[in-house]
Amino acid sequence: MMLAADQGLADASNVLVYTAMAVYALAFLAYVAEWILGGRSRVARTLATLEAEARDEAAGSAAPAGPAVTVRGRNGTSVLERPKVVTRSANPGRADVPDGPGAAGGDERGDTYGRIAVSLTTLAFLLHLGGVVTRAVAVERGPWGNMYEFSTAFSMVVTGAFLTLLLLRRRMRWLGLIVAGTVLLDLGLATTVLYTETQQLVPALDSIWMWIHVPLAIFCGGLLYLGAISSVLFLFRDRYEAKLAVDAQIGTFSRSVLGRLPSSATLDRFAYRINAAVFPLWTFTIVAGAIWAEDAWGRYWDWDPKETWAFITWVAYACYLHARSTIGWKGRKAAYLAVAGFLCFLVNYYGVNIFFDSLHSYSGK
Amino acid sequence: MTHEDAPHAGVATDHGAGRAPENPEPGNPEVPEQRRDEESATAGLTTAPLDVDEGADGSGAGTPGGPERDGERARGAGSFGGTRAPGVGGALSWTARELVGWGRWFWRQLTSMRVALLLLLLLALASIPGSLIPQERSDVTVAADFRRRNPGLSEVYDRFQLFDVYSSIWFSAIYILLFVSLIGCILPRTWQFVGQLRARPPRAPRRLDRMPAYTTWRTATAPEEVLAAARRRLRKRGFRTDLADQPGREGQVAAEKGYLREAGNLLFHVALIVMLVAFAAGQLYHSEGGKLVVQGSGFTNALPQYDDFSSGRLYDVDDLERFGFTLDEFHYGYSRDSVDIGTPTEFRADVTYWTDDGTEKSDTIEVNEPLRVGDAKVRLLGHGYAPVVTVTDAEGNTAFSGPVPFLPQDSAFTSTGVIKVSDYVGPDGEHDQLGFQGFFNPTYNIDEVRGPHSTFPEPDYPVLTLNAFHGDLGISSGIPQNVYQLDTDDMEQLRDESGDLFRFDLLPGESIELPDGRGTLTFERFENWATFQITTREGNSWALTGAMAAILGLVGSLFLQRRRIWVRARTDADGMTVVEMASLGRTESAKIPEELADLAADLQPDAPMEREPEEREPEPEEPEPEDPEPEGPAADPDPDRDPDSATEDDAGTEPDADAERKPDSASSAEGARP
Numbered sequence A: 001m002m003l004a005a006d007q008g009l010a011d012a013s014n015v016l017v018y019t020a021m022a023v024y025a026l027a028f029l030a031y032v033a034e035w036i037l038g039g040r041s042r043v044a045r046t047l048a049t050l051e052a053e054a055r056d057e058a059a060g061s062a063a064p065a066g067p068a069v070t071v072r073g074r075n076g077t078s079v080l081e082r083p084k085v086v087t088r089s090a091n092p093g094r095a096d097v098p099d100g101p102g103a104a105g106g107d108e109r110g111d112t113y114g115r116i117a118v119s120l121t122t123l124a125f126l127l128h129l130g131g132v133v134t135r136a137v138a139v140e141r142g143p144w145g146n147m148y149e150f151s152t153a154f155s156m157v158v159t160g161a162f163l164t165l166l167l168l169r170r171r172m173r174w175l176g177l178i179v180a181g182t183v184l185l186d187l188g189l190a191t192t193v194l195y196t197e198t199q200q201l202v203p204a205l206d207s208i209w210m211w212i213h214v215p216l217a218i219f220c221g222g223l224l225y226l227g228a229i230s231s232v233l234f235l236f237r238d239r240y241e242a243k244l245a246v247d248a249q250i251g252t253f254s255r256s257v258l259g260r261l262p263s264s265a266t267l268d269r270f271a272y273r274i275n276a277a278v279f280p281l282w283t284f285t286i287v288a289g290a291i292w293a294e295d296a297w298g299r300y301w302d303w304d305p306k307e308t309w310a311f312i313t314w315v316a317y318a319c320y321l322h323a324r325s326t327i328g329w330k331g332r333k334a335a336y337l338a339v340a341g342f343l344c345f346l347v348n349y350y351g352v353n354i355f356f357d358s359l360h361s362y363s364g365k
Numbered sequence B: 001m002t003h004e005d006a007p008h009a010g011v012a013t014d015h016g017a018g019r020a021p022e023n024p025e026p027g028n029p030e031v032p033e034q035r036r037d038e039e040s041a042t043a044g045l046t047t048a049p050l051d052v053d054e055g056a057d058g059s060g061a062g063t064p065g066g067p068e069r070d071g072e073r074a075r076g077a078g079s080f081g082g083t084r085a086p087g088v089g090g091a092l093s094w095t096a097r098e099l100v101g102w103g104r105w106f107w108r109q110l111t112s113m114r115v116a117l118l119l120l121l122l123l124a125l126a127s128i129p130g131s132l133i134p135q136e137r138s139d140v141t142v143a144a145d146f147r148r149r150n151p152g153l154s155e156v157y158d159r160f161q162l163f164d165v166y167s168s169i170w171f172s173a174i175y176i177l178l179f180v181s182l183i184g185c186i187l188p189r190t191w192q193f194v195g196q197l198r199a200r201p202p203r204a205p206r207r208l209d210r211m212p213a214y215t216t217w218r219t220a221t222a223p224e225e226v227l228a229a230a231r232r233r234l235r236k237r238g239f240r241t242d243l244a245d246q247p248g249r250e251g252q253v254a255a256e257k258g259y260l261r262e263a264g265n266l267l268f269h270v271a272l273i274v275m276l277v278a279f280a281a282g283q284l285y286h287s288e289g290g291k292l293v294v295q296g297s298g299f300t301n302a303l304p305q306y307d308d309f310s311s312g313r314l315y316d317v318d319d320l321e322r323f324g325f326t327l328d329e330f331h332y333g334y335s336r337d338s339v340d341i342g343t344p345t346e347f348r349a350d351v352t353y354w355t356d357d358g359t360e361k362s363d364t365i366e367v368n369e370p371l372r373v374g375d376a377k378v379r380l381l382g383h384g385y386a387p388v389v390t391v392t393d394a395e396g397n398t399a400f401s402g403p404v405p406f407l408p409q410d411s412a413f414t415s416t417g418v419i420k421v422s423d424y425v426g427p428d429g430e431h432d433q434l435g436f437q438g439f440f441n442p443t444y445n446i447d448e449v450r451g452p453h454s455t456f457p458e459p460d461y462p463v464l465t466l467n468a469f470h471g472d473l474g475i476s477s478g479i480p481q482n483v484y485q486l487d488t489d490d491m492e493q494l495r496d497e498s499g500d501l502f503r504f505d506l507l508p509g510e511s512i513e514l515p516d517g518r519g520t521l522t523f524e525r526f527e528n529w530a531t532f533q534i535t536t537r538e539g540n541s542w543a544l545t546g547a548m549a550a551i552l553g554l555v556g557s558l559f560l561q562r563r564r565i566w567v568r569a570r571t572d573a574d575g576m577t578v579v580e581m582a583s584l585g586r587t588e589s590a591k592i593p594e595e596l597a598d599l600a601a602d603l604q605p606d607a608p609m610e611r612e613p614e615e616r617e618p619e620p621e622e623p624e625p626e627d628p629e630p631e632g633p634a635a636d637p638d639p640d641r642d643p644d645s646a647t648e649d650d651a652g653t654e655p656d657a658d659a660e661r662k663p664d665s666a667s668s669a670e671g672a673r674p
């Protein structure tokens, strides 16, 4: 069972990761171009007026004034002679602020750059994936044995999830700039500070749970990160909309940037969906860890720092879910909790490995 | 957020920016009849407790003197007791009312969502110090070291039980309160949920077009037939339906689906209690002990055999599982690969174990694969070397012979240990004692800085390096001694002929003469030893069951949608049938209107749509039928419920099912707003 890690493959993996970083950097620049060109567009400049109009329009236009409902059947899409369904917004008031026009702000060149950025992100993701897979082959185990591998896999999940979301529903490009930027940052840290040569795992990590608990934790983290971005943007956009509602002075920058984001309601809902979908999975991740700990250390829970912070993260997200059901806590306060939850995840992920004296510390530094 | 709010009016929302609530409170006489009607359609869509005291802006935190809606006492009154009748009886009954009032107030507070949330937050915060400050329960030595270095701070920490956070009074107080709150929350919700399961879906609100999803068409089919068909379709889709046959419900079908959501939520919260109880049981009824076993020797599971042992408060040591095992062989391996040099690759203990009934079996124990015997688990913790040493005394008799475990000090297994020879006769024929202290290095190396040490964990060049002492080992002093430490206070170090301190290196099989004819020491060979941890713990399977149930419940609670659909059919002035359909979810989701559209399409064969001369808007200005009863009692378990607490949460559907996907099916279409 003792095969030496393959150095050649490991080197190939590193080359792939570095190439991916270069492509991420290009993608990042393309997103920047998209935002800048979008900011110059007529649409973005007249956003405030647009929003006022859009609000009035929302009533008429979004009410499907006639089109029969499209029914997706097994043999493709058909249009049924079907009674129209009128959907009504849940709320009066500010919730009717429509989504912004997106990063490109209706500018055609901006849109082109946006598309280029997405293509580059896809290419970078494939290289990134290749890097992770070759690493796995080189070390003959799951590519999540130390912090370098953990970080590369984590950012790969982030990009993968972002691209999947783009595929499922087109209007997600607003996430692109932040995703490309932070993934680049994460990979930069991984390749410089956290880099570890390929390694065998100690027998304590040789368990089926290594294939369940750890990748799930990475997966959950990647998705929670997207939720956290959305919550942070929600906080900004919410303030912007509040100002908009009372016609307060809004800086040109925030008008241009925040105005192009989706509405606070959309951002909040997106964050909630991600967090709610991940929560059971995160619960399972912790339970899997506990089962493993029972086998490896003879107790399923002993308040080891890693366990404690996983618990704190879990409770923080439970708070968030509760907050959304509690009057007076919805909206901003809930969003703060979601962000706090993700910070707890980060503490657990980086902080505990580096600063705490924990049984889990064999993941290296 | 606001999208998920109750779809009816009367919803006060908090946009966080300190804006005043836009709507009057429900239950307020100014609220139009229409609103109450819609509220009752929404009512009971969740069993979430209502936070009576919470104002829409979240500031009416429900102080005792604050406004109360349950009519128990007048607005602004400072007490629960009401007027106090003169005399002792009056005072007593006033006090009783007062106490009961406060008790109820306190209980309501404790079981409110807001307090549950605050307690949860507190629990998260309270867990933090335990991860920063070394905990006595998990790492005694680190904690002791911390105490030594920070005596002043440690005193403060001790006062707040910060070296033992997770069993401290304040930490326990938080989670006990939380769980009392949880029980106080679950019981009424379960009760209410059972009631809902028995009740019919609430009747349709009068104006269906104000529901979040709505559709209408005209058909030639008779109303009864339309309704019967609608009911059939709804049932097929798993809705619970109620064909109206009582006053106020004629001409409509009410349907509801997704009760499992509530069931899931209750299951989740109950499972949390199960897990807590299982965890507590595990704390109280557990035993945990360690034992070092040299290859070839054995262990019997009884208290005196343990090197160290601890157990839960209620654990009875007589309950120790009766079994024993011998360590037949220990296997280990370390990587010699340049990058991984010294990383362990294998640990395996081959054991033979016997149980109470006399059976004997062979098995292996690996790091992640403990041996299970009855309730007990035997886990492999670590390993090391035990040099086998023979010491003869000055008269040539064997004074000591056997393996002596040396404890590894670093990852290359530089190991230290002592050999105590208590029964020994010196060259003068007098009784004496010998002590040896030193290193066993599996791969020996020596340098200026570190002295003798090992460079690799496997025995490539095993050397035993010892100093020798004679005198009083202190064994008979009655004070328990550490077998791995030599107390040299009453001992004298041996010197060689030249007067230097006597110190020697031996390879396996070698032997050395002790100075002054004190006998010999032979390093015969070395054995492996392994340490084992033997644990029993109650409640493991309950904890696991609870955890699995919690996940199942969560999935139900977060992924299922609870929703209602109403179908109404009536004959219009021109003899045609007007069909109206509406749906209402706990939360706004694109799936709910889609489902309504599907259902409407399903109904087309039964109630084909008649083209109208000109497209009409859904007519909101229908003359409204007189409401026969103010509240639908059976269908509406809690008409006064704060509608906000009833519908606020999103129904976490899969992230992809988003309203954004389409311009046509969701989002705001405000046609029907007054």
Ligand code: HEM
Pocket (backbone or CB within 6 Å): A315, A317, A318, A321, A322, A325, B046, B047, B048, B049, B110, B111, B112, B113, B116, B120, B178, B179, B181, B182, B183, B185, B186, B265, B269, B272, B554, B557, B558, B648, B649
């Ligand atoms: C022990 C700590 C608790 C944890 C970890 C916890 C966790 C959760 C979670 C994760 C949810 C989200 C599921 C969903 O939205 O359907 C939830 C919902 C809920 N919890 Fe808790 N909870 C706890 C205690 C309590 C207590 C004490 C109460 C009662 C006061 C309570 C009442 C509720 C209610 C009513 C919901 C459903 C909210 C809704 O349906 O909108 N929980 N809880």
